[in-house]
Amino acid sequence: MRAVIAEDSVLLRVGLIKVLEMGGFQVVAEAGDAEGLLAAVAEHRPELALIDVRMPPGFTDEGVRAAMEIRRRWPGTPVVLLSQYVEERYAADLLSANTSGVGYLLKQRVADVADFVAAVRRVADGGTALDPQVVAQLLLRRDSDPLARLTLREREVLGLMAEGRSNAGIAQALVVSESAVAKHINNIFAKLDLPVVDADHRRVLAVLRFLGASRA
Amino acid sequence: MTIPAGLRRAVLRAQRDTGFLAAGVLPHLALVPVWAWAAATIARTGNWLLTVSLSAALVLLGTPVLTAVQRARYRVLIGVDVPRLTPTAPEQWTWASTARWLAATWPWRKIGYHLLLGPLLALLELLVLAVAAACVAGVIAYAWSWALPTGVRQDWFGYLTQLPAYTAAGLLLLCALPWTARAVARAEARLALGLLGPSQAQRLQERVDQLTVSRTDLIEAVDAERRRIERDLHDGTQQRLVSLAVNLGLAIATCPDLSSDAREVIARAHLEAKEAIAELNDLVRGLHPAVLEDRGLDAALSGLAARTPLPVRLRVDLEERVAPNVESVAYFVISEALTNATKHANAMHAEVVVRQVGEVLRVRVTDDGLGGADAAGGTGLTGLAKRVGSLDGAFHVSSPVGGPTTITAELPCAR
Numbered sequence: 001m002r003a004v005i006a007e008d009s010v011l012l013r014v015g016l017i018k019v020l021e022m023g024g025f026q027v028v029a030e031a032g033d034a035e036g037l038l039a040a041v042a043e044h045r046p047e048l049a050l051i052d053v054r055m056p057p058g059f060t061d062e063g064v065r066a067a068m069e070i071r072r073r074w075p076g077t078p079v080v081l082l083s084q085y086v087e088e089r090y091a092a093d094l095l096s097a098n099t100s101g102v103g104y105l106l107k108q109r110v111a112d113v114a115d116f117v118a119a120v121r122r123v124a125d126g127g128t129a130l131d132p133q134v135v136a137q138l139l140l141r142r143d144s145d146p147l148a149r150l151t152l153r154e155r156e157v158l159g160l161m162a163e164g165r166s167n168a169g170i171a172q173a174l175v176v177s178e179s180a181v182a183k184h185i186n187n188i189f190a191k192l193d194l195p196v197v198d199a200d201h202r203r204v205l206a207v208l209r210f211l212g213a214s215r216a
Numbered sequence: 217m218t219i220p221a222g223l224r225r226a227v228l229r230a231q232r233d234t235g236f237l238a239a240g241v242l243p244h245l246a247l248v249p250v251w252a253w254a255a256a257t258i259a260r261t262g263n264w265l266l267t268v269s270l271s272a273a274l275v276l277l278g279t280p281v282l283t284a285v286q287r288a289r290y291r292v293l294i295g296v297d298v299p300r301l302t303p304t305a306p307e308q309w310t311w312a313s314t315a316r317w318l319a320a321t322w323p324w325r326k327i328g329y330h331l332l333l334g335p336l337l338a339l340l341e342l343l344v345l346a347v348a349a350a351c352v353a354g355v356i357a358y359a360w361s362w363a364l365p366t367g368v369r370q371d372w373f374g375y376l377t378q379l380p381a382y383t384a385a386g387l388l389l390l391c392a393l394p395w396t397a398r399a400v401a402r403a404e405a406r407l408a409l410g411l412l413g414p415s416q417a418q419r420l421q422e423r424v425d426q427l428t429v430s431r432t433d434l435i436e437a438v439d440a441e442r443r444r445i446e447r448d449l450h451d452g453t454q455q456r457l458v459s460l461a462v463n464l465g466l467a468i469a470t471c472p473d474l475s476s477d478a479r480e481v482i483a484r485a486h487l488e489a490k491e492a493i494a495e496l497n498d499l500v501r502g503l504h505p506a507v508l509e510d511r512g513l514d515a516a517l518s519g520l521a522a523r524t525p526l527p528v529r530l531r532v533d534l535e536e537r538v539a540p541n542v543e544s545v546a547y548f549v550i551s552e553a554l555t556n557a558t559k560h561a562n563a564m565h566a567e568v569v570v571r572q573v574g575e576v577l578r579v580r581v582t583d584d585g586l587g588g589a590d591a592a593g594g595t596g597l598t599g600l601a602k603r604v605g606s607l608d609g610a611f612h613v614s615s616p617v618g619g620p621t622t623i624t625a626e627l628p629c630a631r
Binding site for chain 1: 451454463511
């Protein structure tokens, strides 16, 4: 699969290329800023764009804006945003239009190469990968709505679901059986009045739509 | 023969002071002809309206010139700088502000100095100069008395009778002269500072204005510095550390046939690199979160609350963004309060409320921890109080032993 990288730190760009190549991606273009990124995407129409949030010239949210521009001009292009810090607002911007093929992860997650590659592949396949810290921020402001009815364990499961993990992944993360996870998920769906669907990414979509629906 | 340094200094100083007093006579008398003429004319013709307005005009015209002359005299001859004050024109010309501006600008005190005090000072100066002349004459009486007519000399200047007394008196006066000249010069300088310079209230006002500006500048400089350090760390060390961790991760992932010892060492290095990243991230974010500048307080608090290891209820009620320095102080108050709740108070829950009420931003952080936090003792809390104080805000800590702890800050945020 062809990928494009936008990252202004040359040092880190080298590492990212190696990691992506390990995951079976072919890095067809690298850019150091949003302009270069848009040009590269226009030229190569990649199957993944890996984007740093803070880039020249403003070093604030250039990557987020570039990602939204990519999604607007070439819908369906999977984008993964990387950042030193994750911010709920950027995630909300990113997820506001469409939640499939979107990832938003802390840069330090790249260091866990296997997990990171799995997350990126999930996004490239149209799935979602949200950093646990973003999920925590998204859940934070929702204590007055139905989420308040969830138990602590169910909130954990919902968080992992929102990250884009499968039942097996959740079971592994929480060190419980897969059937226990399935039971939690059914409870969550019941409490949140969500239709039960089994495809991995559609349930994430449902969770995110729920998260997105109640924010202003 | 060498002259002792102390004596030489005293002589030089006496010379300087006397010269200064001598230079004051003419400018101090400058307005006397004006009012002497006015008085004489009114007495002669009775046309007081024309005379008074004409002399008033002369006084008004003369005042700035004489003030400049006096300033130069004080500065050049005795090194006293009479501060100049140019009151800033008010932004809006209301009756009250115009009156204040006129009161500050109108040279009443200067006119008083030149018109009324001047002649008195001139008299004093002439007196001192006369004394100086008399004592010089007394000291060197032997040198000139021979030139007097014989009768006068025999009656008044006996070589063995009166002349020694004259010389002694002259020497005594000569010793007293430096102190007298010094005292008069000082008194004049004090009067000039009071009457020609800005008044106490004006000086204080000016000082307050200066301090306000310099404090604002200082706060902005500190914030800019924090931003710069944050940027430098973000672009440099943080990227380098992430790259290090990624390479160690790659080493683990791509070299499956390493010995178990080597694997363990690399795995530990990998873990430590990740921990270093997390620690540095917390530190750097504490300096100045980029999202605060970009999306405002509400957005920045999400990240802060989510990273706090205890459940935080967050309520932010802001209609619009407040000034950047208010945002950053509010952020640091909340950040520090949550850190305290986690680290020192063993709290289970915390609540953050941010609300804008009129022109005040109210920040309240409550936790259900142990309490007993001392606003005066803890360096963190005193630092917060200072930062809030730097914006003329109010800071309050309520923390009875056993909890709960409530930290409130009220920050003026008029834009």
